[in-house]
Amino acid sequence: MTDLAISSSHVSKRFASHVGATSLKERILRRAHISTKDFWALRDVSVDILAGETVGLIGANGSGKSTLLKVLAGILRPTEGTVRSNGRIASLLELGAGFNSELSGRENIYLNASLLGLTRKETRSLLDEIIEFSELEEFIDGPVKHYSSGMYVRLGFAVAVNVDPEILLVDEVLAVGDEHFQRKCLDKISEFQDDGRTILFVSHSSGLVEQVCSRAVVLDHGHVMFDGDPYFASFELRKLLGTDVPSSKPDDAEHSGLVFGKVVFSNRAGGPPIERVAPGESLAIRVPVTIGEHWIGRVDHVRLVVMGVGDIPIWSMTIPAADLPQRAGDWALDFVVPECPPLRGRFVVAVQLSREAGQAIAAMRTSNAFEITGAQKIGLIKVDYVGYAEAGVVA
Amino acid sequence: MTPATTARPRASSRRAQGELVTALIGKDLKVKYQASVLGFVWSLAMPLVLLLVYSFVFQVVLKSGIPRFGFYLMSGLLIWTAFSGSVSMATDSVVGNAGLVKKVRFPLGVLPLTSIGFNAVHYALQTAVFLAVMVAVGDTNFLSLNLLLLVPALIVAITFVSGLAFLVASLNVRYRDTTHIVEILLLAGFWFSPVVYSVSLVSAHLTNEWMYNLYLLNPMTAVVISSQRALYAQNPALAGGGHVLADPGIAFYLERLGLAMIIASIVCVIGLLSYRRMSGEFAEVL
Numbered sequence: 001m002t003d004l005a006i007s008s009s010h011v012s013k014r015f016a017s018h019v020g021a022t023s024l025k026e027r028i029l030r031r032a033h034i035s036t037k038d039f040w041a042l043r044d045v046s047v048d049i050l051a052g053e054t055v056g057l058i059g060a061n062g063s064g065k066s067t068l069l070k071v072l073a074g075i076l077r078p079t080e081g082t083v084r085s086n087g088r089i090a091s092l093l094e095l096g097a098g099f100n101s102e103l104s105g106r107e108n109i110y111l112n113a114s115l116l117g118l119t120r121k122e123t124r125s126l127l128d129e130i131i132e133f134s135e136l137e138e139f140i141d142g143p144v145k146h147y148s149s150g151m152y153v154r155l156g157f158a159v160a161v162n163v164d165p166e167i168l169l170v171d172e173v174l175a176v177g178d179e180h181f182q183r184k185c186l187d188k189i190s191e192f193q194d195d196g197r198t199i200l201f202v203s204h205s206s207g208l209v210e211q212v213c214s215r216a217v218v219l220d221h222g223h224v225m226f227d228g229d230p231y232f233a234s235f236e237l238r239k240l241l242g243t244d245v246p247s248s249k250p251d252d253a254e255h256s257g258l259v260f261g262k263v264v265f266s267n268r269a270g271g272p273p274i275e276r277v278a279p280g281e282s283l284a285i286r287v288p289v290t291i292g293e294h295w296i297g298r299v300d301h302v303r304l305v306v307m308g309v310g311d312i313p314i315w316s317m318t319i320p321a322a323d324l325p326q327r328a329g330d331w332a333l334d335f336v337v338p339e340c341p342p343l344r345g346r347f348v349v350a351v352q353l354s355r356e357a358g359q360a361i362a363a364m365r366t367s368n369a370f371e372i373t374g375a376q377k378i379g380l381i382k383v384d385y386v387g388y389a390e391a392g393v394v395a
Numbered sequence: 396m397t398p399a400t401t402a403r404p405r406a407s408s409r410r411a412q413g414e415l416v417t418a419l420i421g422k423d424l425k426v427k428y429q430a431s432v433l434g435f436v437w438s439l440a441m442p443l444v445l446l447l448v449y450s451f452v453f454q455v456v457l458k459s460g461i462p463r464f465g466f467y468l469m470s471g472l473l474i475w476t477a478f479s480g481s482v483s484m485a486t487d488s489v490v491g492n493a494g495l496v497k498k499v500r501f502p503l504g505v506l507p508l509t510s511i512g513f514n515a516v517h518y519a520l521q522t523a524v525f526l527a528v529m530v531a532v533g534d535t536n537f538l539s540l541n542l543l544l545l546v547p548a549l550i551v552a553i554t555f556v557s558g559l560a561f562l563v564a565s566l567n568v569r570y571r572d573t574t575h576i577v578e579i580l581l582l583a584g585f586w587f588s589p590v591v592y593s594v595s596l597v598s599a600h601l602t603n604e605w606m607y608n609l610y611l612l613n614p615m616t617a618v619v620i621s622s623q624r625a626l627y628a629q630n631p632a633l634a635g636g637g638h639v640l641a642d643p644g645i646a647f648y649l650e651r652l653g654l655a656m657i658i659a660s661i662v663c664v665i666g667l668l669s670y671r672r673m674s675g676e677f678a679e680v681l
Binding site for chain 2 (some may be wrong): 015070073074075076077089091093094097098100102103107110111114115116117118119120
């Protein structure tokens, strides 16, 4: 289980856009140095993937995910560094890659399997399984040009997973299938995991990555930004994408004269900043706000919500109007939790200043987070329980 | 640092590669003929039209005087069209399969080979029809040991065409005007080979020995005249047969083919090296 399935060591990939060098005539006529504009799609990427791991590759558009997948698949040659793989690789980089639209589904299965390195005999023995998995029995002898994109991806996935690969590389193609087929793919993926096979897939859905992967790699501008737990990876990604702050800002006119400062987490109000806290320890959250004269008397209450993964609200805290200063200037809103609850995870906070009717005046979300490091390994909360087993009891 | 990819070799991988070429040829044939009513008959249409046109021009208008001109023409034309078809199809073999090259990992060398295989299938069938027609009209003299001259001729042709196929396929990825250059060179190559005229005319008019040898240096010329020697004019009674062909014997052709083989091998090595060198960047240049 500790064998390396596929690994890249200090891999960089440069794309040189040959400016006007695609003509032999020009190349010969003017021998002048051809200017190239270089673009580094990958920079010093070292990732070792062990056999049996399921790794999600996430990142913004253009972060190098697909390039890395292609380099690992052996389609692109790295400019620097080395790629090693151990085992048969099946890659599914685009729906219908390698399909000929004029041929029937059945003929394309043979063609595709042949491209993946199978002999005709081997394919024949897998044919029924592939067709059954694709659920395209009634269309299998029709030309694939009449297939929908969902049918394409079903056929492609059915071939890729049934050719018995030791390593499966999948680009963002599963999203095309309907829910039923996606479920089927996920079942197949967990079957692969049980068999100890290696899966590497690119996804934009951090939820899917968290659900399926044992590990996630976050890429940003060709660099590995994070490599580890999928849960933290998706947090890291949201930070990169900027989706951890609200996309729509409150109305500027209303907003004027109300500026939030950087939220500080510490053990006591006004204390030095911390990043993690243990359950039972005290936690203080300070939200600095600069407030203009206009808003005095209009802020009814301030609410702070602590949110976990997927922006699930965990708990909220409110400061009523009576406890707010009646004077313009800098406020420090302090929320102090004497004993942190027995949770585990990374949390962000959202703060909202509201009018009496509950309408928002201004809201913000932190881009920095704090961690509660609970002792339990799995799960959000710690629950008291007893567990025991009895023999000879029929339910 | 050298980029390296190591994969566990599979026992059947060589065989699988061979089957991949077969599968790709089968795909091309199916795509080309499945929607047509006449199907494969179309592959005979082109040689037939050329036969009519060249017969008109060279027999009726120019009066070349080659006996059984149709048979003479076919014995050189079929191998030439297989050659030129392979080269021009190979030019586009990588660029035309960009979707595959960019998205699937497979042995890239199969692409030019598929072009050659596709044309070889046509050549075999056209030749079979040609021989059947000769038998049908009672000209069975080609059925002799001389026919074996086709074997070295085909070996030279395959070596030469492989080299060129790999060369132009890889060049065309980087330099897209390769297609045009190949087209022009193939057209020139056709007229510089004794397909529609007799090579004896060339030896008669190229009085300079050096020039004549230069003319024969083209490996396809050696292949074409050998193919003509193997298939045409075995009948001593066929008037003028000796004048049409370059040499009535066999040794002359073997010597020519030997020389052609050396050139073809050099071209083959250059082509393979070029392809190997450039195939690493196919996926990103396309």
